[in-house]
Amino acid sequence: MILAWIHDVVEAVQSCVSGMRTTGRFLVENLRGEGGAMSATREYPEQPAEVVGDRQRGHLVNDADRCIVCHACDTVCPVDCFKMDGERDGDNKMRASRFDIDLSKCIYCGLCVRACPTDSLSMTRTFEMDPQHEGKRFLFRRNSKQVDVRFDAPEMERLHALAAQPREALSAEDRAWLDARIDDRGQHLIGIYGLGFFTPEQKAEADAAREAKKKAKDAAAAAAKAKAAAAAAAAAPKPASVPAPAAGATPAAPAAPPAAPGAPPATKSGPDAASGGSPTP
Amino acid sequence: MNGFGYAVDALAAWLAGGEPGWIALTIAVLAVWVVPILLLVFPIAALGQILERKIAAAIQRRVGPSSAGLDGPLRFGFRVLLFFLPRARQDRIFAAFCNLRPVRSLLLVSRRLGLGQFVADGIKMLGKEDIVPTGADGIVFRLAPYLALAGAFLPFCVVPFGQHLVMLETEVAALFAIAVSGIVVVALKMAGWGSGSKWSLLGGMRAVAQLVSYEVPIGLAVGGVVLWCGTMDLHAIVGQQYEPGVFSLLGWNVVQSPFLATLAAVFFIAGLAECQRSPFDMAEAESELVSGFNTEYSGLRWGLFAMAEYTEMLLIGALLATLFFGGYQSPIGEEWIVGLPVWLEVPIHGAILGVKVVTVFLVMMWIRWTLPRFRVDQVMRLSWLVLVPMCLVSMFGLAVTLLAAGGTHAGEAFGRVASRPRPDLHWLGHLAAWAVPVAIGACLVVMAKKKHGQVHPALQRLTGGRS
Incomplete structure (x- = not known):
């Protein structure tokens, strides 16, 4: 029984010491600033934070x-x-x-x-x-x-x-x-000052994004059109009047409404905005 | 001699210019004891909280408080000092002062360390509403925090901070310290009972059960030291650990015998339990009892309890250092300090004791953020089935060692470190005092391991591969 008691005590001491060693290592590492939170934590207002992810919704x-x-x-x-x-x-x-x-x-x-x-x-x-x-x-x-x-x-x-x-x-x-x-x-x-301002970099970024989006939209629309044409060609020439608009409307629906009102201002004010935007900020 | 220590006597005599009357004595006691202790222990207890938070953060791989610097208190100081100037002028002077390069970097460091946090916490605490619950027993509820604080502070009376700095030189100092710190038990019980809440009552009961159980191993550990030193006077116990020469470390009680080292460990563990520190914080177990006897307290009263806890940690550190680790003596020779004039000797000795206390404090925090809380029955089991037997065995071992040593010899008197008679051990005797118990203990451990557990690979090889 005494031996069991001694065994218990030794076990307790050993486990305590191993636990303390772990936390002690953390402590020392952290104080030295290697690994752990001291180096990984970015203290945001003082230090700049990184943008995480492409679809960040900032301002x-x-x-x-x-x-x-x-x-x-x-x-x-x-x-x-x-x-x-x-x-x-x-x-x-x-x-x-x-x-x-x-x-x-x-x-x-x-x-x-x-x-x-x-x-x-x-x-x-x-x-x-x-x-x-x-x-x-x-x-x-x-x-x-x-x-x-x-x-x-x-x-x-x-x-x-x-x-x-x-x-x-x-x-x-x-x-x-x-x-x-x-x-x-x-x-x-x-x-942000009411009417909304970009910094020049933000302006460039937004314009580039817009261009890319427009290109993607155009590509999607072209693809949809080609697909619709192919489908119409493949289906039959005889009920051409009925399914062609329907087939064209369903895939192109998201692309069509912005394209119609958006096309004139987009083409017109695209360079307009770029020239007007750069002197302002 | 009025029993308030050499420094008080000297100051009172100087104030009165002869035989001191009670007014001079009161002023001297205030100047030497009350004010310094309030000025030192309160900020140390408050800074302890910062230290604790920073260490907890480091152990848990966080950053911890890192924004509140000392700018605010400094600005307040400027406001007070320059009260005769208009506010804009004060601010300009303050800004100019802060822009000085060393000041600026110091402020930056203080901000990184979160040093201003305790000021902010203190102000927050002062500003909180002081609530006495409807069901509470008003007087008991209000009295409890003050009693807890008194119980934590009173034992400091007998702790020697330096050769000339003992508030109460008495023959029964060790007994006094243990007895007076028992007030805390009453205070916690009062807090638990007076709050009129079941959480508090349970917390209070647990606190009493735990504190009463752990007074036993503490008492036995102190008893072992008393047995070894032959005196209960803490200052004499410190004096007895004096060892001439550079290796004054060797005079410390903890290296005299493995039994004393065991007692030191037991004293430390039981001390943890006495201050309700984790892993013995059952009484305020946040997750089960919504912080136990603290539950109904708010504002300053709660702050007093927290202060009492930290003060008690300091006290355990001070007692541990005094009983086992040479008290205020330095580990690298004592002669160069003892010979100094009083005004130099006192702060040096105080600082050495402070370093020892803070070390104990740090280890306590380290433990707190490492070990999980015990169950109630485990706490009791640890006290009665592990620590008390250990103490008894150690005391027995000490008695045998004393018998084998056969008598005491008076050490060399040096300065006011009055060397008390101590066990007369030849260096061979010292060796034997360590070797015999360690050998027996090692044998027992090996036997226990062989019978009940996995044997360490090295031992396995040593014993021929049988497990």
Whole structure:
């Protein structure tokens, strides 16, 4: 019995020591910063975080030059985070005079991006929302009235120009003007400067994505058309009038509606937006 | 001599310019004991929490508190110091001060270490609502945290911090420490009972059962040291561990005999249980009892309990160091410290004791984040069936060693480290005191292993491949 007791005690000591050795190794490794959390943890606000995955839904931004104020996004939005006004420009095209995305409401579901007929809404891959971050490009509500503050195009230009400069370089007047609109301490985020701005890189990225998407769509449409033609040819020449539109409509349905209204502005404002977009930011 | 230690006597005499009256004595006691202990132990207990969180994080491969620095407290300090200036001016001076390169890097380091966390926690705790539940027994409920804190602090009276720094030099110091820390049992029971909640009551009962059980091995472990040293005076016990020369480590009780080393281990384990630390934290088992006797406490009262727990950890560390690890003496020779003037000797000795205490503290944390909690019956079993027999065997072994040593001899007196008579062991005797018990123990372990378990491969080879 005594031997069993001794055996128990020795076992207990051995298992404790082995456990302590494991945790001790963790402790030492961590303190040295090799392996483990100390090296793997990225302390996000201080250190930049990586974008994970291709379909990251970061900021919701609107490329105002392409927007036709069709309210498709507004209709589909589950949380009603859009506020927009439009006006006719010289070419009698609808243009957004105001496009506010209430980012404190937005749930980043991306439905509006799908609904957008002109691909003017898009989601960036960066997700930096920290008002303390250097790229402060966000608008905050200081009081409830300010949600309804309307920014027209020149004001947006000014806001963006001022926000890009270091604060110390601004004149007192500019600073006061800016302070009335941006709250660094961030009570209530209402949008990325209303009309939506891209950084040049984001702009390029969005344009490239749009191009790729359009190419894919065209390819899909061409393939569908070829398939439909082949099917029609293969079926029979006699009931040609009835199945041909049906066969053409079913596979091409997702591609057709955006192609019809989207084609003229896409082709027309594509270079237009690129030339208009680059000087703005 | 008023029994409050040399430092108090000297200060009181200096204050009164002759025979000290009670006013001078009170001031001296406050200046030497109360204020320093409050100023030292409270922040240490608070910093202990930071240390614990950082160590827990490192063991669990996390980062831990890493944002709250000392900027806030520093800014507050500037506000207070420069109260006569307008606020913008204060801020500008503060910013200029923080921009100094060393200050900035220090602040950065403090932020990485999360040093400001305990200030934030303290303010949070002070700001919380102080709730006394409807069903609670008001007086008992309110009194309990103070008693717990008193029970944790009082034993520090008899812990020698340095040659001149013992608050209460008494012949029964060891007994006093054990007896007074028993107040904690009452306090926990009061907290459990007074809360008027079943979780608290269960936690309190568990706490009492556990603490009472573990007072036995602690008492026996201290008894072993008392048997070896022939005195209960903690300062004398420290003095007895004095060894002239560079290898003053060899004078420590823990290396005198394997039985004393065993007692040190038992004392440490039972001490863990006494402070309700994991793996013995049944009394506040978060997962079963919603933190037991703490359940109904909030704000400052809860903070006092947490403080009592950390203070008690410090106390166990201090007692362990005093009884087994040479107290405030340095492991690398004592003469160079003893000869120093008092104002130099006191902080050095205090720092050495502090290092020992903090080491024990760290090991306690290491254990806490390694071992899972015991079941209730396992805790009892460990105390009564393992630790107590170990203590008894060790005491018996110590008695035999003392008999074999045949008498004591007075050590060399040096400074105020009064060397008490101690067991007279030749170096051969020392060797035998280690070799014989270790050999017997090793034999028993090998026999136990052969009979009940897997034999270590090396041993298997040694014994001819039979298992």
